[in-house]
Amino acid sequence: GAVVSQHPSxxxxxxxxxxxxxxRSLDFxxxxxxxxxxxPKQSLMLMATSNEGSKATYxxxxxxxxFLINHASLTLSTLTVTSAHPxxxxxxxxxxxxxxxxKTQYFGxxxxxxxx
Amino acid sequence: SQQxxxxxxxxxxxxxENATMNCSYKTSINNLQWYRQNSGRGLVHLIxxxxxxxxxxxxxxxxxxDTSKKSSSLLITASRAADTASYFCATDVSLGGYSTLTFGxxxxxxxxx
Numbered sequence: 001g002a003v004v005s006q007h008p009s010x011x012x013x014x015x016x017x018x019x020x021x022x023x024r025s026l027d028f029x030x031x032x033x034x035x036x037x038x039x040p041k042q043s044l045m046l047m048a049t050s051n052e053g054s055k056a057t058y059x060x061x062x063x064x065x066x067f068l069i070n071h072a073s074l075t076l077s078t079l080t081v082t083s084a085h086p087x088x089x090x091x092x093x094x095x096x097x098x099x100x101x102x103k104t105q106y107f108g109x110x111x112x113x114x115x116x
Numbered sequence: 117s118q119q120x121x122x123x124x125x126x127x128x129x130x131x132x133e134n135a136t137m138n139c140s141y142k143t144s145i146n147n148l149q150w151y152r153q154n155s156g157r158g159l160v161h162l163i164x165x166x167x168x169x170x171x172x173x174x175x176x177x178x179x180x181x182d183t184s185k186k187s188s189s190l191l192i193t194a195s196r197a198a199d200t201a202s203y204f205c206a207t208d209v210s211l212g213g214y215s216t217l218t219f220g221x222x223x224x225x226x227x228x229x
Binding site for chain 1: 151156157158159161164204216217218219220221222224
């Protein structure tokens with residue numbers, strides 16, 4: 001099946017620094033990528049949807065200036081958490097959907113962020 | 117608010133027993149999917165059922181969909197300790213020309229040996 005990778009798998013950073021998370025579709029072209037956030041013992045919450053070459057659409061309550069999303073190519077989307085604070089500590093999961101099989105989203109393994 | 121709501125929130129059973137989890141949703145869907153997540157790990161796609169399907173099987177998994185009641189159930193038969201995980205339903209809904217997945221709160225399943 002289709003594979004989506006994320007890098008890094010975990011990151012620890014100091015408060016105030018910025019962290020970039022990469023999401024790659026390895027064997028298909030992803031016209032749409034999604035970013036989710038999951039706090040401990042909670043469900044996945046959609047943060048934003050990004051289409052290749054256009055601006056991301058953010059869900060209500062998600063700060064676009066804090067969570068910068070770039071989907072510059074059909075196989076790569078990045079999420080940058082700017083000026084991270086401890087409350088941004090979470091599990092970030094990306095998923096990708098190809099234009100051929102648009103009904104299926106393929107999920108990455110997630111990135112665990114801990115902000116000290 | 118989230119589209120899918122699972123119940124129960126937590127379920128504890130013995131190995132060999134069956135586990136049933138339910139999911140309710142609010143709007144029309146393209147399809148409904150069930151995922152599994154081990155603690156601190158990524159999602160594993162289990163099964164997808166389309167809006168025009170009523171039942172689907174995959175190994176020890178059985179999923180039903182009742183669009184009139186806007187509900188779905190996931191049955192795991194002959195459970196094993198390795199089935200211990202959180203299970204989420206996710207509804208695929210069309211919005212503004214594209215579709216998006218919305219997850220329910222999940223059911224934490226504990227299968228004791």
